[in-house]
Amino acid sequence: MDEFGMGSKNEFSIYGATRNPCEQTPEVGGSKERHQPHRHSPGGSSGGSAAAVASGMCRIALGSDTGGSVRLPAAWCGVVGFKPTYGRVSRHGLAAYGSSLDAIGVMARSVCDVRAAFHVMSVSDPRDMTCMSSKLRRRIESFTGSREWTKHVDWENGATKASKPLDGVRIGIPKEFWVDELSLSALESWKSGAQRLADLGCEIVQVSLPHIPSSLPAYYTLAFAESSSNLARYDGIRYGTRSNQLPAKSNGSNASYKYANTRSEGLGSEVQRRILLGTYVMTASASEQYHVLAQKIRRLIQKDFDSVFALPNVLALDGADPPGPAVADRPKGVDALLFPTATDTAPLLGTLAQNPVTGYVNDIMTVPANLAGIPAVSVPVDIDSTGMPVGLQLAAQFGDDDLLLSIAAHLQSQFV
Amino acid sequence: AKWDDPPNTNVALADAGIPGSLPRLNPECVGIAARAILGLNGKVQKQSSFDRKHYFYSDQPLGFQITQQRSPIGRGGKVSLGHNEGLDYTKDIRIHQLQLEQDTAKSVHDVYPGYVLTDLNRAGVALLEIVSEPDIETPEEAALYVRKMQTLLRHIRVSHCNMEEGSMRCDVNVSVYRNSDHRLSGTRCELKNLNSLKVIRGAVSAEIRRQIETIESGNPVEQETRGFDARQGKTFVIRSKEDAPDYRYMPEPDIPEIHLTDEWIEAARLALPELPEVALARIQEQYGLSKETVETILAEPGCVDLFEDTARGRNAKTVASWITSEVFGQLSYRAQRLQDSMLTSGQLSGLIDALETKSVTSAQAKKLLIAYMNGETQS
Numbered sequence: 191m192d193e194f195g196m197g198s199k200n201e202f203s204i205y206g207a208t209r210n211p212c213e214q215t216p217e218v219g220g221s222k223e224r225h226q227p228h229r230h231s232p233g234g235s236s237g238g239s240a241a242a243v244a245s246g247m248c249r250i251a252l253g254s255d256t257g258g259s260v261r262l263p264a265a266w267c268g269v270v271g272f273k274p275t276y277g278r279v280s281r282h283g284l285a286a287y288g289s290s291l292d293a294i295g296v297m298a299r300s301v302c303d304v305r306a307a308f309h310v311m312s313v314s315d316p317r318d319m320t321c322m323s324s325k326l327r328r329r330i331e332s333f334t335g336s337r338e339w340t341k342h343v344d345w346e347n348g349a350t351k352a353s354k355p356l357d358g359v360r361i362g363i364p365k366e367f368w369v370d371e372l373s374l375s376a377l378e379s380w381k382s383g384a385q386r387l388a389d390l391g392c393e394i395v396q397v398s399l400p401h402i403p404s405s406l407p408a409y410y411t412l413a414f415a416e417s418s419s420n421l422a423r424y425d426g427i428r429y430g431t432r433s434n435q436l437p438a439k440s441n442g443s444n445a446s447y448k449y450a451n452t453r454s455e456g457l458g459s460e461v462q463r464r465i466l467l468g469t470y471v472m473t474a475s476a477s478e479q480y481h482v483l484a485q486k487i488r489r490l491i492q493k494d495f496d497s498v499f500a501l502p503n504v505l506a507l508d509g510a511d512p513p514g515p516a517v518a519d520r521p522k523g524v525d526a527l528l529f530p531t532a533t534d535t536a537p538l539l540g541t542l543a544q545n546p547v548t549g550y551v552n553d554i555m556t557v558p559a560n561l562a563g564i565p566a567v568s569v570p571v572d573i574d575s576t577g578m579p580v581g582l583q584l585a586a587q588f589g590d591d592d593l594l595l596s597i598a599a600h601l602q603s604q605f606v
Numbered sequence: 607a608k609w610d611d612p613p614n615t616n617v618a619l620a621d622a623g624i625p626g627s628l629p630r631l632n633p634e635c636v637g638i639a640a641r642a643i644l645g646l647n648g649k650v651q652k653q654s655s656f657d658r659k660h661y662f663y664s665d666q667p668l669g670f671q672i673t674q675q676r677s678p679i680g681r682g683g684k685v686s687l688g689h690n691e692g693l694d695y696t697k698d699i700r701i702h703q704l705q706l707e708q709d710t711a712k713s714v715h716d717v718y719p720g721y722v723l724t725d726l727n728r729a730g731v732a733l734l735e736i737v738s739e740p741d742i743e744t745p746e747e748a749a750l751y752v753r754k755m756q757t758l759l760r761h762i763r764v765s766h767c768n769m770e771e772g773s774m775r776c777d778v779n780v781s782v783y784r785n786s787d788h789r790l791s792g793t794r795c796e797l798k799n800l801n802s803l804k805v806i807r808g809a810v811s812a813e814i815r816r817q818i819e820t821i822e823s824g825n826p827v828e829q830e831t832r833g834f835d836a837r838q839g840k841t842f843v844i845r846s847k848e849d850a851p852d853y854r855y856m857p858e859p860d861i862p863e864i865h866l867t868d869e870w871i872e873a874a875r876l877a878l879p880e881l882p883e884v885a886l887a888r889i890q891e892q893y894g895l896s897k898e899t900v901e902t903i904l905a906e907p908g909c910v911d912l913f914e915d916t917a918r919g920r921n922a923k924t925v926a927s928w929i930t931s932e933v934f935g936q937l938s939y940r941a942q943r944l945q946d947s948m949l950t951s952g953q954l955s956g957l958i959d960a961l962e963t964k965s966v967t968s969a970q971a972k973k974l975l976i977a978y979m980n981g982e983t984q985s
Contacts, residue, residue: 285625289859318628319861419658419856422669423623427724449662472660472854481856
């Protein structure tokens with residue numbers, strides 16, 4: 191895992207980088223391998239979990255997904271990686287990174303196993319005030335349950351019982367995810383995935399999420415700000431390592447210097463970079479221009495998603511009961527979105543450019559779901575010409591986790 | 607948990623900032639805050655939210671304090687000062703806002719030289735901060751305002767408001783202005799760690815003097831945070847403006863917004879006990895007692911109920927006299943509050959009846975009272 195969850199390639203760990211088990215190397219652990227110059231990243235930050243599942247060490251692994259940290263490694267290691275709706279799974283016990291973005295996710299080789307684990311974990315928890323209450327869960331259930339046109343979507347073991355099991359389901363292809371950085375393999379699998387869903391009975395339409403291009407800067411502004419706040423507690427006083435060096439000054443009123451040595455020694459360079467950037471965007475002079483603006487963009491992105499989904503966002507309904515006939519009559523809007531998980535397959539480790547910020551562009555496909563709190567899942571669909579896995583991503587409306595996983599199970603079954 | 611428990615014996619995971627821990631809002635605190643706001647004639651906000659205020663300090667385990675900067679739970683209200691407080695004029699001190707926030711840990715200096723010790727017992731405990739408008743114009747008004755606030759908040763069971771125990775703390779902002787200038791044109795200095803009414807009076811006086819002297823000698827007043835040295839009668843610098851931190855406020859992501867309904871607020875209002883000023887007028891009128899006597903009764907939480915229960919069908923003056931001299935004398939001797947004593951109105955009633963019918967002498971009655979207050983329940 192990247193230190194404190196901060197990284198997309200599993201490079202920033204004091205224990206060394208994790209290998210991607212999918213790469214075509216002759217032996218693992220043999221002496222030949224140590225001289226092997228080409229080592230692929232498993233993705234990050236939960237790359238260890240993805241590698242463990244992909245190599246068969248375990249059946250299910252957990253990760254935390256703040257900006258794609260479960261879905262990205264899942265795609266690069268060829269396994270399923272699911273980020274539930276924000277608030278489905280309690281964050282109590284998760285070392286906080288971006289509190290309003292963090293979600294505990296599940297990885298497994300099949301959607302079936304992911305769903306089983308998710309149902310065990312998806313319970314209310316009074317220790318986490320942002321965890322959905324039982325009341326909200328029941329409301330969402332009665333809401334999604336009242337939806338006529340998806341009632342037939344058979345989940346049971348993902349196998350197709352009907353010839354067109356997803357008949358009537360509408361899938362949206364958001365055009366803003368067609369970015370320049372998309373590799374050929376990502377594009378190909380995107381098209382192929384859409385075709386397979388169509389074969390299963392889905393209606394495929396193009397949709398627009400106009401503020402998506404602003405999601406990456408908004409995400410990093412908010413994530414770094416929240417993480418600079420959540421990591422302020424690591425000062426070595428109550429737990430953790432403490433620097434042996436004495437503080438520089440002895441001025442009593444300004445205590446930050448007391449922690450500076452400990453934090454400089456104890457936090458890795460990428461973590462420090464993010465904390466400093468996050469601190470900056472919250473300063474009085476910069477806050478309006480960066481932090482407040484990022485929050486506004488976030489709200490617009492949430493509204494973009496609300497405008498394309500058929501199911502209204504239960505959070506926007508403000509205490510009203512689930513609408514009856516309105517939801518029963520097939521409204522405009524899609525039931526899920528389909529787009530790539532990553533712009534390309536797993537890169538080589540050590541190819542991090544001089545400017546680490548260029549590595550952040552990997553997250554462009556994954557951060558919007560964190561910003562809006564909606565559920566998203568990466569499904570392994572293909573292998574590219576170098577033999578590395580390609581993942582395809584499905585996302586659904588806030589709270590619509592079960593339908594999302596049903597569609598994902600069907601999609602995965604098409605590629606097995 | 608008590609305020610004087612041994613250090614670091616009442617620590618929750620979230621108060622120590624253990625990774626993975628999350629804060630929780632105590633609903634009882636919201637209720638207490640609502641009582642305080644309504645008792646002060648303020649408006650309980652139906653929607654309020656929390657923010658993080660960031661700064662590094664040894665008494666701030668998480669590196670931030672959870673507070674309500676943008677959207678506090680209460681706005682408005684007032685404390686009226688006048689003849690009842692010994693002033694020969696009347697004045698309202700308006701309240702700007704009331705907010706819920708977390709307490710810090712306690713830093714202990716001067717125990718191990720060169721070290722600051724941190725006691726996390728009170729870290730994370732909810733505080734209610736009451737911010738006044740700049741209506742206070744003399745040191746005396748400042749002290750009277752605080753004292754009246756204490757009486758009121760004790761009466762409606764918001765807090766013990768005990769400055770020695772730390773259940774009430776007070777910071778005062780002071781600025782001066784020439785008559786020809788605008789009232790709020792002076793630079794403000796904040797006086798912190800004022801732990802008694804006497805100290806408040808002294809500190810404010812000293813600071814006014816200092817600021818006037820500074821201006822009259824041609825220098826500007828610098829914006830500073832200052833403390834008060836009671837022995838020297840002077841204020842001293844704790845922190846200057848250069849060291850003032852940028853708090854980098856951010857909405858608190860772990861605590862959702864508070865939404866209160868009109869019904870809930872109304873229920874809180876109905877549950878309020880009779881406010882002191884109303885009770886003062888009514889009891890004087892209803893029982894024919896002097897203002898001083900009624901004030902003495904009102905000043906002790908729980909005493910009004912004891913008095914009224916006992917006075918029913920009995921001579922009010924006798925009952926009042928027994929309470930204010932004998933009962934209060936015993937409480938003082940035991941360093942006890944009435945709310946913590948064993949004495950019941952039934953016992954006191956019986957005692958006074960027995961005196962009336964001369965079945966006991968005055969001396970015997972006093973002995974009986976002592977026995978009751980020791981917890982013995984003979985008849």
